[in-house]
Amino acid sequence: MKTPLRVKIAFVACMLLLTACLAVFIGLRLRRPHPQACDFAVLSETLSEAGTLPDSLPGSDASLKRAFGLLPGSAEEFLYFEPATFMDVDEVLVARVSSEAQAADVRAACLARIEAQKNNFESYGTDQFSLMNEALVYENGGYVCYTAGHHAAEAMALIRKAIER
Template sequence: MNKKISFLTPIRVAMVVILFAFIVFLQMGDKESKASLKTVTNKVIKSIKVEGMVESNNRMFKKFYGLNASDYEGVTLYAPETNMNAQELLIVKLKDSSQAETVTKAINSRLETQKSSFEGYGIEQFDMLENHILDVQGNFILYIVHPNATKADQAFRNSL
């Protein structure tokens, strides 16, 4: 029995491989979460102690990051109670994923300002800043400076 391979067989195989690669590519992209900012915030806050931080308003967000909270779907900011504390929690729900770069630049600018403030005398605070977490997941951004930042990040990811 002599079977001939059709000249279309390699084309069919190539099409299946391309389709599979396309499906994998689609799965790798950042997905937008339907979770509410309140739900995400509550889960993150339950995972850590927020002692030393106070919930702040949009004015403080503007002061720290130079951004307007009204440009985003929602913003949660827990700021340090005093200037001697570096602990901070920021969660931003973006209206559009294209806003992520602007927010991350503002966060990195804030981080550098804080590092220069604590460098040399606030060793524990500086170490916390060095071990910060900045996590962008689709339409949510988490920035946290906290001794349990990893725990907060895990709660953040699980809440999305």
């Protein structure tokens, strides 16, 4: 028995609708502000010159692993400034990621870091604890950023300016 024409029209209509939905979804994702290729060396200089890192030191792969549990391969590139002493909480992490999985890993690591620092200073360092309550995590397509400490907001503003068009 031949299939009625209305069924065929319904199929074509469904496919067009689903294709349109997919196209809109992809279009919206592409229209989001795209991270521009950010030179981490330049960003590092910008952050230092703006005086946002007085209580931080350039971090290493080992300190990144210790603090966040992140390996060098967990993202495409990291910019990390660690607290200058164990009583400081001033910290900056910018990760360039190439997949949602990497972004989710780094985001989760940042949130875990905030919780860990809060636990470290709760009932012990009230200033540090309140600074950690104001720590910032920001994600924009190809970048995940984390700032904490006295200049967290200024540092985050500079980072966002550097990675967003």
